[in-house]
Amino acid sequence: MKIEGRFIFPASIQPVWELLIDPQSLQACTPGCKSLSEIGNDEFEATLEIGVGPIKGTFGGKILMREKNPPFSYSLVVEGSGAVGFVRGEGKLTLEQSEDDKTAVLVAGDAQVGGLIAGVGQRLLEGVAKQMMGQFFRCLQSQLGTRLAKSAG
Amino acid sequence: MKPARFEYYDPRNLQEALEILHAHPDDGKILAGGQSLMPLLNMRLARPKIIVDINRIEGLNYVKATGTGVAIGANARQRALQTERLIGERLVVLREAGSFIAHPQICSRGTICGSLAHADPAAELPALAVALDAELVATGPNAARAIPAGGFFQSYFTTALQPDEILTEARFPAPPEDMAWSILEVSRRHGDFALVGIVAGLAVERERPVINRARLVYFGVGATPMRVNAAEALLIGQAPGEDAFDAAAQVAGQEIDPSNDIHATAEYRRAVAATLTRRALRAAMEKLKAN
Numbered sequence A: 001m002k003i004e005g006r007f008i009f010p011a012s013i014q015p016v017w018e019l020l021i022d023p024q025s026l027q028a029c030t031p032g033c034k035s036l037s038e039i040g041n042d043e044f045e046a047t048l049e050i051g052v053g054p055i056k057g058t059f060g061g062k063i064l065m066r067e068k069n070p071p072f073s074y075s076l077v078v079e080g081s082g083a084v085g086f087v088r089g090e091g092k093l094t095l096e097q098s099e100d101d102k103t104a105v106l107v108a109g110d111a112q113v114g115g116l117i118a119g120v121g122q123r124l125l126e127g128v129a130k131q132m133m134g135q136f137f138r139c140l141q142s143q144l145g146t147r148l149a150k151s152a153g
Numbered sequence B: 001m002k003p004a005r006f007e008y009y010d011p012r013n014l015q016e017a018l019e020i021l022h023a024h025p026d027d028g029k030i031l032a033g034g035q036s037l038m039p040l041l042n043m044r045l046a047r048p049k050i051i052v053d054i055n056r057i058e059g060l061n062y063v064k065a066t067g068t069g070v071a072i073g074a075n076a077r078q079r080a081l082q083t084e085r086l087i088g089e090r091l092v093v094l095r096e097a098g099s100f101i102a103h104p105q106i107c108s109r110g111t112i113c114g115s116l117a118h119a120d121p122a123a124e125l126p127a128l129a130v131a132l133d134a135e136l137v138a139t140g141p142n143a144a145r146a147i148p149a150g151g152f153f154q155s156y157f158t159t160a161l162q163p164d165e166i167l168t169e170a171r172f173p174a175p176p177e178d179m180a181w182s183i184l185e186v187s188r189r190h191g192d193f194a195l196v197g198i199v200a201g202l203a204v205e206r207e208r209p210v211i212n213r214a215r216l217v218y219f220g221v222g223a224t225p226m227r228v229n230a231a232e233a234l235l236i237g238q239a240p241g242e243d244a245f246d247a248a249a250q251v252a253g254q255e256i257d258p259s260n261d262i263h264a265t266a267e268y269r270r271a272v273a274a275t276l277t278r279r280a281l282r283a284a285m286e287k288l289k290a291n
Helices: A013-020 A023-029 A116-152 B014-023 B037-042 B085-090 B092-098 B104-109 B112-118 B124-131 B229-235 B242-255 B266-290
Strands: A002-009 A033-040 A043-052 A055-069 A073-082 A085-097 A103-114 B007-009 B028-031 B050-053 B063-066 B069-073 B135-139 B144-148 B153-155 B166-172 B179-186 B196-204 B211-219
Touching: A002 A116, A013 A023, A013 A085, A013 A103, A013 A116, A023 A033, A023 A116, A043 A116, A055 A085, A085 A116, A103 A116, B014 B028, B014 B050, B014 B166, B028 B037, B063 B085, B069 B085, B069 B112, B085 B092, B092 B124, B092 B179, B112 B124, B112 B166, B124 B166, B124 B179, B124 B196, B124 B211, B179 B211, B179 B266, B196 B266, B211 B229, B211 B242, B229 B242, B242 B266
Parallel strands: B007 B050, B028 B050
Antiparallel strands: A002 A103, A033 A043, A043 A055, A055 A073, A073 A085, A085 A103, B063 B069, B069 B166, B135 B144, B135 B166, B179 B196, B196 B211
């Protein structure tokens, strides 16, 4: 399953980069993230409770940040499994600052979902993934707004 | 295939059911026909702590006349769309839809309100509710409120219903008499969930051949039933015919937001949506001529 997206942040590249590698904002903005703890250099252990209406699943897994090239790009590797199935994915985030001082974050990834959830939920997976990615970045956008307001004040 | 443990309640009246739900916020689930819920329970994809079975509540199994429309109670089965005379008289498109909604065995058990509350984005009834401006009555512990269908469906399996509310009635107003409707879908097997489906409505001015109202609502192409206003707007003021239908079909194909899955690619779904738009509008036009 391919995952692609483009999200615009109204700030220059450096604060957006800092936001995108900050474990606290990642935890706050990842839909259903119950816990995120650093277990090594750029390695995190996470618990996610993902719910789509009455369908709920808890996933435990690891998130790794790789190929960091500050402040331009990094890769996220996600591995998780739970009673209803597993997910494995890798995505590259690329930051591009435009002339009007905005930063575009491009996401290009590939994910595999397996187990029960993939069998019965196949027709919903991509849509739900898209929706969760949208929630994630909209949340980060509002976090950035809060940060900028604080530093300005 | 056994569900996780849950507590089972089968209240005899609505008030009791509402009290049970209210006492267990976020843990309860209503069981009516069980055609969506039971598989989810058995596969343990859903693990509600409380099941409130509403089948034994009297007075919820009805299809009745309201003004010019119909009201459908929480325990009315999908089969009623085919068998109730009132549906055939006042909302023919619901009867036509009956032939697409699931397989006969499922329709004998599954309820109309259950399908609406479940809010599967590929299901026919939510799209019909949006297209026909239905109102969905959510009854809570203290009051009932009527939610317009356009604001009821929020996302995949997610509605405006609160955890302590029950969808007790769906109210379908009879569509204006000069409007003709058509429902079409493409699925791998008849009765399966639609890869793409459409509910289309069309009205033409009395004195001259100009479209004055149009409705285009798609299902199976996003998180909720999707009304495509941009395509509707292209039809208004045009002569009903292939040119206008084509233009609307192309815009509809672009505006919807379908996904890829093992059954079909997003591109294929867009193409099918455009084709179904043309067919549905033609079919609606034929009905207008026949009247």
